[in-house]
Structures are given as C-alpha cells and as structure tokens.
Amino acid sequence: MPEPREPRPDSRIQLLVAVGTDKHPFDRLVDWLREWHGEAxxxxxxxxxxxxxxxxxxxxxxxxxxxxxxQAAMARADLVVCHGGPATILEARRHGHLPIVVxxxxxRGEHVDDHQQLFARRLGAAGLVALCESRRELLDALAAGLADRSRFTVAVDAEAANGRRAAVRRVGVIVEDLVAAAAGRHHRPWWRPWRRPGPNGPNGRRNR
Structure with missing residues (x-):
C-alpha cells in the first residue's frame, strides 16, 4: 500500500508528467501543459x-x-499525467493514482501505431484511467485535480501491492486482445474469398 502523502507546507499540488521513452516527440501534450502552467x-x-x-x-x-x-516521483506526486504506455499507467495505479492519460x-507523428489510443480508451471505459484526448478534457481534469486531488486517487489492494499480479494480469489481457485485434486488422490473408474454384481446382489445375 502506498504511504499516505503528506500535505505540502505551502498547499501546492505535486504534479508528475511522464511522456515515456518513445523516440517520437509528444509536443502536443507538452504545449497544452505549458499553456496551462502559465496560469496555474x-x-x-x-x-x-x-x-x-x-x-x-x-x-x-x-x-x-x-x-x-x-517510483520516487510517483510516490511523491499528488496527480499523475502520462502518455498511454501500459507500464507507466500500471506504475501510476500501483502508487494509488488514477492517472490522467493522454x-x-x-x-500526428507521436507514435508508430494507434495501440496507445486503443488501450487508453479501453481502460477509460473501465474507469481505470481518466482519459483525455483533447486539450479541453485535459484542462478540465487538471482543474478537477487541483480542486480535489482525491478524485484521482485509487485504492491499492493487497495483492496488487505485494506483487501487482492482479493488475498485471488485467492489463496483460487487454494488451493481448489489442495486439490480436491489430494483427487481424493489418494481416492480409493469402486466400481470396471472392474467387471461386473452377472445375480444375482453385489454381487452375485438375484435382487428382
């Protein structure tokens, strides 16, 4: 179980933003945060x-x-904003955060495929993340977090705290489903269902 976070003497919120290690830049999220931080x-x-x-x-x-x-940054943070990487999301939840996920x-050149969008949408529908796909949604989530940080806090059960087995299993199933769906979406079968075999077989040769 994460240790309770001590309130800061000046009452300010500790916000951690993590974009991961992918080689693609994530200018959109950083630009949104820069504009917001100027006011907050x-x-x-x-x-x-x-x-x-x-x-x-x-x-x-x-x-x-x-x-x-x-781990130390997650433990200190009151709110976590992150990209849609499964590992980052899992770590945030392990530390008791409902991560705000963009x-x-x-x-937009932010990744090689859409697996983060599919994954984050699945978790958002399950209530496991606060999904933000627009600037307005992110600003609304941050405003809600500043007003009441407990809205983005989750309980961490004993099993997840000891070994993360339950959380890993749940995330793993979602990832496997998405990988399988993506493979089916991009795989081009060798057969052509619109071609009917003639009397000599599908390749033009008489069957023996």
Missing amino acids: AGEVVLTVQHGHTRVAGLPEAVPFLGHAEL PRDPT
Missing part, C-alpha cells in the same frame, strides 16, 4: 519527464527517469 504555476509543483520532446518554458524538466527515480496519436 502558483498552485502546483511540476515535474516533467519529457523524453525526446522539447520543453522550453517548463520547470523541473528531465529527459528520462530511471526505475527507482520514477494517448499518443500516430496521425
């Missing part, structure tokens, strides 16, 4: 793990966090 700077202590994304104008920005560093969009 007095209410938050911001830490941004930005990967390969430019972060001019945002404080406490670091390209990458090691595993132990990420999935990467391949049509």
Whole structure:
C-alpha cells in the first residue's frame, strides 16, 4: 500500500508528467501543459519527464527517469499525467493514482501505431484511467485535480501491492486482445474469398 502523502507546507499540488521513452516527440501534450502552467504555476509543483520532446518554458524538466527515480516521483506526486504506455499507467495505479492519460496519436507523428489510443480508451471505459484526448478534457481534469486531488486517487489492494499480479494480469489481457485485434486488422490473408474454384481446382489445375 502506498504511504499516505503528506500535505505540502505551502498547499501546492505535486504534479508528475511522464511522456515515456518513445523516440517520437509528444509536443502536443507538452504545449497544452505549458499553456496551462502559465496560469496555474502558483498552485502546483511540476515535474516533467519529457523524453525526446522539447520543453522550453517548463520547470523541473528531465529527459528520462530511471526505475527507482520514477517510483520516487510517483510516490511523491499528488496527480499523475502520462502518455498511454501500459507500464507507466500500471506504475501510476500501483502508487494509488488514477492517472490522467493522454494517448499518443500516430496521425500526428507521436507514435508508430494507434495501440496507445486503443488501450487508453479501453481502460477509460473501465474507469481505470481518466482519459483525455483533447486539450479541453485535459484542462478540465487538471482543474478537477487541483480542486480535489482525491478524485484521482485509487485504492491499492493487497495483492496488487505485494506483487501487482492482479493488475498485471488485467492489463496483460487487454494488451493481448489489442495486439490480436491489430494483427487481424493489418494481416492480409493469402486466400481470396471472392474467387471461386473452377472445375480444375482453385489454381487452375485438375484435382487428382
């Protein structure tokens, strides 16, 4: 079970933003945060793990966090905003967060495919993340978190805390389903259902 978070002396919210380690930049999310932080700077202590994304104008920005560093940042945070990576989402929930998730969009050059969108939408429908696919949705979620951080806190059961078996199993099933769906979507079968075999068989030769 995560340790209870101590309120900050100045009452500001500790916000962690994690975009992961993918080589594609995630300028859209960082730009949204930059605009928002200009108005909310007095209410938050911001830490941004930005990967390969430019972060001019945002404080406490670091390209990458090691595993132990990420765990410590998750433990300190009151709110977590992240991309749609399964590992990041799982870690956030393990630390008692309902993560605010902005999935990467391949049509904007943010990823190679749409698996983050599919995954985050599935989790959003199940109530396991706060899904934000637009700037307005993100700003609304952040405003709600600043007003009441408990809205983005989840209970961590003993099994998940000890070994994350339940959470890993649930996320693994979702990932497997999405991988299978993507494979079916992109796979081109060798057979052509619209061609009917003639009297000599499907390849033009008489069957023997």
